[in-house]
Amino acid sequence: MSMKPQAGGNRKPGGSNSGAAAASGTGGAGGGVGRQNIGRGRNNAKGPSTAVAFSGVYANMRMVHVLTSVVGNKCELKVKNGLIYEGVFKTYGPECEIVLDAAHRKSVEPNVGPRREDIVESIIFKSSDVVVVHFKDVDLNYAKKDNFTDSAVSARLNGEHKEKDLEPWDGGEQHISGSMESLDTDLSNGWDPDEMFKYNEETYGVKSTYDSSLSSYTVPLERDNSEEFLKREARASQLAEEIEASATYKARVALENDDRSEEEKYTAVVRGERELHSLNRENKYIPPSQRNREPGMSWGPGRQNSPRLVQCSPGPPTPRSGSHDYNAMDQRVVNGGAHPWPSRCPSPSSRPPSRYQSGPTNSLPPRAATPTRPPSRPPSRPSRPLSHPSAHGSSGPLSTMPKRLSSEGPPRMSPKSQRTPRPHRVASCRGGGPPPPDYMSPGASVEVSAAPLARNSPSGGTWSSVVSGAHRPRSPRQNSVGGGAPSSSCLSSPQAGTVPVDSVTASTTATSPTAANPATNLDASPIEEAKELRVLETRQNSPNANKENVKPIEASASITRSIGKGPPNMAPDHRKQIDNLRKFSEDFRLPSSSNPDTVFEPMVTKTPRDLGEKPKDQAAEKSAVDSTGLKVSMESGVNEETSTSVIVALAGSKSGTPSLSPSSAVPEQKRGPDVTSQGVQTTLPLANTAAKDKDEKEKNDPVAESVRKSTLNPNAKEFNPRVFCSPPKPATTPTLTRPQGQPSPSIVVQQPPAVYGQTMFQMYPLTPVSPGVQKSIIWKPPAMYHVQVPHMAMSQTKPYRPGKVPNMPQQRPDQHHPPGTSTMMHPATAAGPPIVAPNPAYSTQYFTCSPQQFASQPLVQQMPHYQSQAQHVFSPMIQGSARMITPPGHGQPSLVSSSTTQYGEQTHTMYVSPTPIPQQFPHPSSTLHPHPQHPQPSATPTGQPQQGNQHGGSHPAPSPVQHPQHQAAAQAMHLGNPPQQQMYSALAPTPPSMTPGPNPQSPQASFPSAQQTVYIHPQQVQHGYNPNHMAHVQQAHMQSGMVPQHHGTPSHPPTMMLMATQAPTGPQPALPQGTLNPIPVSSATHYSYTLTPVQAHHQQQM
């Protein structure tokens, strides 16, 4: 900088020089003589500079470099005159001018520093004045010391950079051979820890505190041989195995132990196949999991095992379900059914059955079956005779039921569960036994048989209808449909009334409800007439049968009771029944009033009677149950007679028998006529026996009343009232009052005692009762009844009844012996025979479970009816109730339900008129069982009544036998088969059958009703199916429960045998089908099966 002036000074002179001088000057400014480039740059800045021209010293690269290197150093400059100036070399010019900063003239005194004033800022010395410039202690490399700066490095490497070709390193043959591997395999590679420690200790005196045990971090594992340790070790190994066996572990290990090396997996370098791969694989570590792959097979097996387990589980579930059912049922249904059944059944049923079988069968065939049937349906009757045995068996159950009812009846009534179970058993027994009787009775009533069936079912329906306002419409319809029925109903009612006065009173009470009945009666009146006729016949038969039945029943303890209560025992039984009826009536009154007002109103008047009678009824119911059993047997024995017997038995048995008879008559009209009614009753009775007994009692009472009133009224009304009144009020009310759900069952149970017809009615009443409590309930009961009846009436009813009865006996024994199997059997039986069994079971269930269980199954079935008719309203309720109800008698319920659906209306009609009941029975039977197979052929030809009778008859007769057989043979099947399936099958079939059934039946009295029923059926079917399924399950349970009852009825086995032929086919297929397709298939199959059974029955009957 300071140099510039000098330089400038120099330049100025040199300015005249060429641009080279300027250039040099500029270059000088750069301070680097050696750097022409810099000079150029500056030259450019300066002026015309031509990069090329350097003047003076600047042109000498070496000189520039040296002078630049010494810039900043102190120097002593001597001038010509000898003076020495000392200063810091600042720069130089082209002409080699020297610029010194802080220069001062060096004094002589060396040690004295220059003073401030002695120092000159800068001094420029012309080269011409300078002699020597001496730089001392110069570091020529000072300016070069920054060689390692980026700029220095880049400057040095500038121009030398060029991409180097990367060459793969080849370790050479030696490396490949092993030296490299030696590194991998050389464990001594590097320092051994101990060696390091030793070295450090020796060299540096550092002693390591390293502890290989890592005691600071963990606790050493103390090994010993103690069991504890061994256990823990085993546990640890187990856990290790589990972990190593886990899928996640395997997956992760697989990642780590992938045969391919990372380089192989991820490298971008393409290399030829290595031998290493195979080698690696061979020598590679195999994780335990992979090692265990084959062992894994064991895992596989384990898995397989699991499937097995699963399979097993499925198996267990069924058992479980069964067990559950049983459990649930057990106390109420199942218990009542299964355990109670066994216990009860065994003692009573077993006894009764045996007795019944012996007695009833005998009695039945001769009594009801032959007499009644011949007129109505000879063929059916023949079958009936078969059924009769079964019926007898059923009667046995019935008798058992009655016993139970009688014994349990009242108490049962109160405790639904107990009652239901018992009823179930009883019902089942009855269903097994009774149904046949019913059928028989219906068959016996054959005249009305179709009617009876219709009646029974209708009666149930009517009852339900009666009980519930909704029922009324049905009843009317049915009544209208069953136009003829009314008469029968009337007849029946009269009969009932005739048979047991007390019962009649009770029936009257029941009939009183007829208020509803009136309508139904009115509608049903025509039917009723027919029914009545039938009923009358049935009644007549019933009385006979009842008497006979009663006797056989009497033979059986319960039966004996019922029987005793029945015609023979009328007096004592009547008293008891009357007491019961009174109680019931009282109970019923409350519910009845609440329940079906209309019915109640009329009924109410009657209800009082019923009340009074109800107690009686209850007793009667018990007796009725017994009587029902008796009836069943009786009915089974003789179709008409059976029906009559049933009715009679009901009436008689109930002593309430009158009531029973009336009720039975009503039921008979519906059921009783149906015999199916009995069969239904049997089924229903069996299932519903308790409820039926109650119902029967109620019915009986109502019936009796109805009979009376009916007599007063054209039977139709009476029947309706009866149905309504008796079933709903008495049964419902009582049941309701006591246990609504249970009450109905109980009522049902009670009804069953009365007679199957009664039972049917009872069932209806039960439903009514429940309806009383809830319409739905009432409906349900009807449905139940219907269903049962239908089933009963249908193939199931008869077969079931027989089957049930027989099955019941067998099953009971089985159940007793093997509850599970028995239960299973019951369900199975319930499906086919099951229906019979179910009926009883249902009856029992009704008693116990009636609300729920019946509701489930029965409801479904009933639902349809109700739905179609008034059921819709009730449907929900009914379904629920029906299911509840149905379950007890599932065999019945399903049947009943179907029948009920049909019957629902029919029942109404039936209820309306006694005839309707028979009609209903026919319908159910015909519709359900008969219709498809027998009913239509046999029944159709014969006519509705005949059909009904036939159906009823056939059903009863065959059913009992078949059922027993079915149960026996099919028991295993049944057992194996889920109850539900059976139930479903029964239910499903029933609805279809119902539809068809109604038609056949409908043709008779019930076409309208039938149609309605038909319509209903679809609905019912649908509803029923769903509910049915539910119900089926329950039913199955119920059935299981029923089975025990059957067991209870030893007598049935014989019937079973008879039934077995038919029933087995029916039940078995039904079961499988049911299993396969619960609803359709089952239904179809069931129907077919049921039909088959029925047909068989019919055939037998025929």
Added chain:
Amino acid sequence: MAAPGPGEYFSVGSHVSCLTCLGQRLQGEVVAFDYPSKMLTLKCPSSSGKPNLSDVILINLAYVSEVDIINDRTETPPPLASLNVSKLANRARTEKEDKLSQAYAISAGVSVEGQQLFQTIHKTIKDCKWQEKNIIVMDDVVISPPYQVENCKGKEGSALSHIRKIVEKHFRDVESQKSMQRTQAQQTQKDSSLSS
């Protein structure tokens, strides 16, 4: 003074010896020679004897009486390395300031001992300056006149102790040097007296 031809005269790397007009003989290795300006640069071993240092002499041949080439260069001179001009400039500025600072202290009336001490410390620790007559080292230690060890004050620590050591050593050296000078002076005086 005839200007030697480009190839005749001094080639780089040659050792030459010349005698200035002032009678001073200079000898060294030719580093550079600029014929137009007759300027010759010689590199000579350091006068202080330090191996890594050297003295550079710029001679104006116009004032040299005789030039003798001791030996011509035997090999081509090494390539010139680039120079860090900024570094050289900083060194120049620093040297200037130091000289000015020293001049300031001298101007302030600091004793010679003080100046010497300052120079000694400055050789070891660059971060030192005059504040009036006090020497400030590292901005922590203040050395006030008469600049003895005990005069070193500041925050106790390694810095203070270190500086004290430097001061102590300086005076010790100074004493020894003075004694030597005295002896020499005495001897010279004796010699002179003797001679005289």
